[in-house]
Amino acid sequence: MSAIPSVNLEDFISGDPTRKKKFIKEIGSAFENIGFVALSGHFLSEKLVGDLYSEIKKFFDLPQETKDKYEIEGIGGQRGYTSFGKEHAKGRKEGDLKEFWHFGQYVENDPELEKAYPSNVQVAELDYFNEVGKETYKMLEKTAQYVLRALALHLELEETYFDEYIKNGNSILRPIHYPPITHEPKNAVRAAAHGDINLITLLMGAHGKGLQVRNHEGEWVDAIAKPDQLMINVGDMLSRLTNNKLKSTIHQVVNPPKELWGTSRYSVPFFMHPISEMPLNCLDNCVDEEHPKQFEDITAGEFLHERLIELGLIKK
């Protein structure tokens, strides 16, 4: 497969059973094959997207000393700012050529969980940044909920199977800035080849060249979304749960050609995580003689902890 398939979420929520089935089939087979789809018909308005980009550009343009105030020790970069070059892909030493911000869950009606998650960090210098981040978080979470409902049906589970696990889940909205490249990077790339940790990722900003996806044949395929599309992919948690029926595909962000070194890239992934108690044990109906169980039983919380160590974000 050499192109990323497109789907429209409006088919799923239309109320028309034929369109709903069509959506489930399209997204199900895309995730069994290349692990990525481009999705339109989501819940983000053009105004919200415009406002978000304008706020995150303002944030990354702040003086370095100001941004450094928001890099909080001891929480593994789970909220607030992570400075340039800090995160590296699993198995690599060179840091990626990026800085980023994390918005986390806005917990409702669960004081225990509210205490368990680190608090969101408020940027004092920008009036609207925190508000627009929250609104984007909510709209992407809602979009992801419907995508997971479609996947639940594809996997022959109850439509609402994931709902209890994603309510107040540990999802992260990550605006990323890849700054202009000023000198020949030795081995570093904007984002080295990796699989995402979480259930699914909804990516805003994959509109220019840069993001590439590795297909079954081992070739790198450009993943470019149309202006109204989000790129959505399967993460390692969903791939474990489905015994690799749904594929968490390796992807990367390559450096631009030299004539474009002077330009920044901004992208905003939403990493949909469940609550940490969710078991990621392979589903019974994804294991049979032909598909022996490939993964040990583990919870989402344990798996996340393991991976944050491997990414250099928390110490053992």
Ligand SMILES: O=C(O)CCC(=O)C(=O)O
């Ligand atoms: O910047 C992008 O387009 C993708 C980033 C990505 O894959 C990630 O942060 O996991």
Ligand SMILES: [Fe+2]
């Ligand atoms: Fe990724």
